[in-house]
Amino acid sequence: MSDELLTIRQMCDAFDVTPRTLRFYEARELIFPERRGQHRLYDRRDRARLTLILRGKRFGFSLEEIRQLLELYEPGGTNRTQIAATIDVGRQRLSDMEQQYAELRIAIEDLKLQLTDAEARLAAMSSDTTKG
Amino acid sequence: MSDELLTIRQMCDAFDVTPRTLRFYEARELIFPERRGQHRLYDRRDRARLTLILRGKRFGFSLEEIRQLLELYEPGGTNRTQIAATIDVGRQRLSDMEQQYAELRIAIEDLKLQLTDAEARLAAMSSDTTKG
DNA sequence: CGTTTCGCTTACGTTCGCGTCAACTTGTGA
DNA sequence: TCACAAGTTGACGCGAACGTAAGCGAAACG
Numbered sequence A, B: 001m002s003d004e005l006l007t008i009r010q011m012c013d014a015f016d017v018t019p020r021t022l023r024f025y026e027a028r029e030l031i032f033p034e035r036r037g038q039h040r041l042y043d044r045r046d047r048a049r050l051t052l053i054l055r056g057k058r059f060g061f062s063l064e065e066i067r068q069l070l071e072l073y074e075p076g077g078t079n080r081t082q083i084a085a086t087i088d089v090g091r092q093r094l095s096d097m098e099q100q101y102a103e104l105r106i107a108i109e110d111l112k113l114q115l116t117d118a119e120a121r122l123a124a125m126s127s128d129t130t131k132g
Numbered sequence C: 001c002g003t004t005t006c007g008c009t010t011a012c013g014t015t016c017g018c019g020t021c022a023a024c025t026t027g028t029g030a
Numbered sequence D: 001t002c003a004c005a006a007g008t009t010g011a012c013g014c015g016a017a018c019g020t021a022a023g024c025g026a027a028a029c030g
Helices: A008-015 A019-027 A044-058 A063-073 A080-124 B008-015 B017-027 B042-057 B062-075 B081-124
Strands: A034-036 A039-041 B033-036 B040-041
Touching: A008 A019, A008 A044, A019 A044, A019 B033, A034 B033, A039 B042, A044 A063, A044 B081, A063 B081, A080 B042, A080 B062, A080 B081, B008 B042, B017 B040, B017 B042, B062 B081
Parallel strands: none
Antiparallel strands: A034 A039, B033 B040
């Protein structure tokens, strides 16, 4: 079903990214597709990670920040201090995101106001004034 | 009161940016401080714009996108089509931001889950397992 | 059998958002 | 008058996140 392996092209189509991007993320150690011969093959885990990567990017996080976060989404049980550090990173990101969430709400309301204002102004100059 | 003119340094201190940044924004036509001789002076309007610029950046908009949006916040009454275009830009941004707002909510909940999971795992390996 | 097609690597190019000089003017104070 | 601070304009530099082109191997297609 969803645990089939995808080629790089299928991945690109599915996620709307370029091959270059996928190879780049791999070089930065954000995803680890297996190699069948020379070719890369992406499994469900890779897809999940890519989803998180794109999501993280959307919120303005750098690839390095995302890389650190990704450790949280894997049961990569190393040692206690390692895990604790990862958790701290996650908490920091969470805090950032909640902050951003609040700011975004304000920005949205603000923009809405300006829009209704501008729309009113536009309506006020009813269809003449076009000729300048 | 709040309509005093600020020097570039005062602006930098107030908004935690560098002079280079302010001049750069000016070069990109995002702010237009007046010139008293050679020196730049920033008024209330400039400060308002800078606030919006920094806010926009926070949400991942490019300076060019922000520049377009800024027109919405000024009564720069040119002609109808011009204003209408600006409004369209604003509506697009608003749509983007509302989309991002929703995604951010999901991402936050998701991250929270992973965090509690990780914290549970950390607690489970109660203080031994430290030795590799 | 030649030739696309797909993918791989290597490597240089590009855009954005500034940082970092260098060199110059302008006011201010000892 | 000299120095110094604050500001100015170039110009080059830089890291992030890719784009793009060159050149190669392997597979599939007619």
